[in-house]
Amino acid sequence: MCGIIGIVSGQPVADRLVDSLKRLEYRGYDSAGIATLSDAGLDRRRAEGKLVNLETLLKTEPLGGTIGIGHTRWATHGAPTVRNAHPHATPRVAVVHNGIIENFRELRTSLEADGYVFESETDTETIALIVTRALDRGAEPVEAVRQILPQxxxxxxxxxxxxxxxxxxxxARRGSPLAVGIGKGEMFLGSDAIALSPFTDAVxxxxxxxxxxxxxxxxKIYDVDGLAVERPVRRSVGKAFYVDKGNHRHFMQKEIYEQPxxxxxxxxxFVDMTTGRTRVxxxxxxxxxDIKRMxxxxxxxxxxxxxxxxxxxxRHARIACDIDVASEFRYRESPLGDVDLALFVSQSGETxxxxxxxxxxxxxxxxxxxxVNVQESTIARESDVVLPTLAGPEIGVASTKAFTCQLMALAALSIRAGVDRGVISPDExxxxxxxxxxxxRMVAEAFKLEGxxxxxxxxxxxxxHALYLGRGLSYPLALEGALKLKEIxxxxxxxxxxxxxxxGPIALIDETMPVIxxxxxxxxxxxxxxxxQEVAARGGRIILITDxxxxxxxxxxxxxxxxxxxxxEILTPIAFAVPLQMLAYHTAVHMGTDVDQPRNLAKSVTVE
Structure with missing residues (x-):
């Protein structure tokens, strides 16, 4: 996950921006940068790789200023180069960004038609330039941002x-998290309480x-309708703990909300977002x-x-697939002579x-x-090819964000397989x-169902008791929904x-049986x-999750x-997983169970 920090102060901010970014290293990143505003104007420093490279650069090319923003980036649009690193800037504005702008190509075409020149491959530079265009047309800074957000x-x-x-x-936030830190004569903006913990515990x-x-x-905070609102001040425990729950009651709820x-x-x-082409x-x-069976x-x-x-x-690659529970597969001594690739899925990489x-x-x-979600794990080290899920640390025992990241990785990889095999055309x-x-965006839309x-x-x-039903891509989701409910x-x-x-299961249906x-x-x-209809005819209590x-x-x-x-259709397993996660979570909360550490379960099962 990328990390954001912003500081507006009366004291120099460059060193503190870097210190805060260090707190966000656990989220993973492949480049970093900061931008500050001083008497010399708006300036920035960016570096590939780890923060030590940015620190080295700042020693030889320091930045002054009492206001600034910083970012650690996971590459999505464009390679992890200095040119693509954040902040992105024009002479009038600098921006850092977590997330994906789906319509950046259309916005880029419009900006280029108006004579604006791009220096990077990223979707984020589109934001910097579209705000610049609003400023050039006479908007004040705050109004310029207000104008472009709906676009x-x-x-x-x-x-x-x-x-x-x-x-x-x-x-501003839509889907990705953001928090305000309250200081004495200074204010902060960050991805989470960990980013803000060196400066304040009031968030x-x-x-x-x-x-x-x-x-x-x-x-001053405004809601989605533009109305001034107050958000409660919470005392963060970020100074004491490596990963913080934020304003969520449990880690599981926080991790559900991190999914977008x-x-x-x-x-x-898995996808070069600039070209739309898949990759390993x-x-x-x-x-x-030449892979015919997996x-x-x-x-x-x-x-x-x-x-x-x-x-x-x-469906997408026309590759025949066998799937087994690992605890059975390891003992079946299955003949694998016609299998061309063995694929393993694990959050911890230590199962x-x-x-x-x-x-x-x-x-x-x-x-x-x-x-795998842990690229230094044993399974990752012993595999020929490592396919990373960038979920970040998952603390809740019941997997949420790791699951949807696994689905996204598998969906993108299946497209790559279809292209390699000539089943999917370049246009497709x-x-x-x-x-x-x-x-x-679709996952963020699912959050609106929480109430x-x-x-x-x-x-x-x-x-x-409860039954879960689904067909096709929804069948594994029915299994996952049932697993989540029973787990917590x-x-x-x-x-x-x-x-x-x-x-068989229809024998269980009566007015005491909820059917999801x-x-x-x-x-x-x-x-x-x-x-x-068969369930309804027998008095079953139907909960329908549909579009x-x-x-x-x-x-x-x-x-x-x-x-x-x-x-x-390719997105339905990812987005429809969210209401199933929320249903299990809120049921467990209402029942008073230990949501994050349910009885008898461990996060990583490292023994038989």
Whole structure:
């Protein structure tokens, strides 16, 4: 995850900006930079690689100034070079940005038509130039930012400083987190409490859609409708702890809300967002041209991500896929002579059964690849190809952001496989990667359901059993939703392929059985509706999770309907995972269980 820091003060800020960025190194990054405003004007320093390179540069080319912004960047649009590093700037404004601007190509074309020249490959430079255009047309700095925000499609957190404005920082968030730190005669803006912890423990967390104007004495916050609002001051424990819950009650809730940002960064590893072309991360070699069969293995939620991956690879690349729970795969002594690639999925990279399965595949002479969140882990080190998920530290035992990052990695990789095998044309590849780029925004849209879900969870908490149903890409989600509910609320729940309902589970249906149906309006929708009708006819309590088109179909009366926006089919597993996570979370909270550390469970299972 990229990191943002901003300081408006009466004291020099360059060293403090770098100190704060060091606190954000745990989020991962591949370049860093700061920009300050002094008597000499707006200036910046940027460097590839680790912060030590930026510190070395600042020793030889120091920056003055009592106001500035800083950034650690994971490359998405453009390679991790100095030219693409943040802050991005014009003579009038500098900006740092977390997230993805989906429509940056259209904005770039408009700016170039007006004579504005780009120096980088990034979507972020588009923001700097579109604000500059608003300034050139006569807008004042705050108004310029207000004007351009509605033009930006995607999920983002932003911080701006302006030439000639030595007492002003403007920030905004949509999807990606941002917090205000309150000091004495100075104010701060940062990605989280950890970034602000060297300076203050008094923090205001911006809510989604908020816009903030900072000077040395105050922070004026406006909501998505432009109305002035107060956000509560919270005392951060960032000084004492490495990772902070922020304004969330549990780490699990915080990690749910981090998903727009982290899935965007994961996508950026697998897709050159400037060209829309897929790639294998970090310049590794993995050609799918001659791969006809894959074996996927994982445990728990990683297994369910792999099950979704099977649908992706078979549909998009026409590669036959076997998938196994690693604890079974390692002992089956499966003949793998016709398998061309063994793929393993693990958040920690240390899962004992998955590691043993990897070693078995290697002993059989197979090429191996791993989708892992910890790139220094054993599974990563022992794999031929490492496919990183950039979720950052996941503290909650029940996986949330690691799961959706795994889905994003597998979706993008399946497109790469389809291109290699000639199944997907260049035009289709571009359309599919543009669809994936909508992922952060779609996940952020799902957050709007939280109030409805919290009320629904109070009723779900009164039941002792639940069924989850889904078809196609929604079947693994039904399994994952059931797993989440049982993990943290201790309510017995089972997930089924909806077509299996009449092969046994329908015997359980009565008025005491809630049935959660995952049903985007895809090619399987009508068949899923038929299964819902069978549930309704027997008095089952249906909770329908669908999209706007599915809701308009109105085929079955449900106890509750959760409606997401219409979206490309490839995105539905990622976005529809969020209401399932929230439903389990709020049910568990209402029941008073230990959400982050549920009984009998560990974050990483390193023994049999």
């Amino acid at each position: 930006l499609e995607g999920a983002f957190a932003l911080a701006f400083v302006f030439s000639g404005e030595e007492n002003l920082i403007v920030g 205001r967390y911006l809510e989604d859609g908020d816009f903030v104007v900072l000077d040395r004495s105050q922070a 940002e982290v899935i965007g960064h994961t996508l950026g590893s 991360p970090n310049g590794q070699s993995l050609d799918f041209k 074996a996927i293995s994982a445990c728990g939620t990683g297994y369910l991500a792999g099950l979704t991956g099977r649908y992706y690879f078979e 004992a059964d998955t590691l043993a399965s990897l070693r078995y595949a290697k002993s059989m002479g197979l090429k191996t690849a791993s989708v 590849e571009l359309a599919m990667t543009r669809a994936l780029a909508e992922g952060p 409805q879900i919290e009320i629904l969870a109070r009723e779900l908490a009164t039941y002792r 609320s201790y309510i017995h729940a089972e997930g089924y392929a909806a077509g299996e309902l009449k092969h 149906v995952v049903a985007p309006h895809d090619r399987m929708f009508e068949k899923t509706v038929s299964n819902m 706007e088109k599915g809701a308009r179909a109105g085929a079955v009366s449900a106890m509750e309907t959760l409606i997401l926006p219409d979206m490309p």
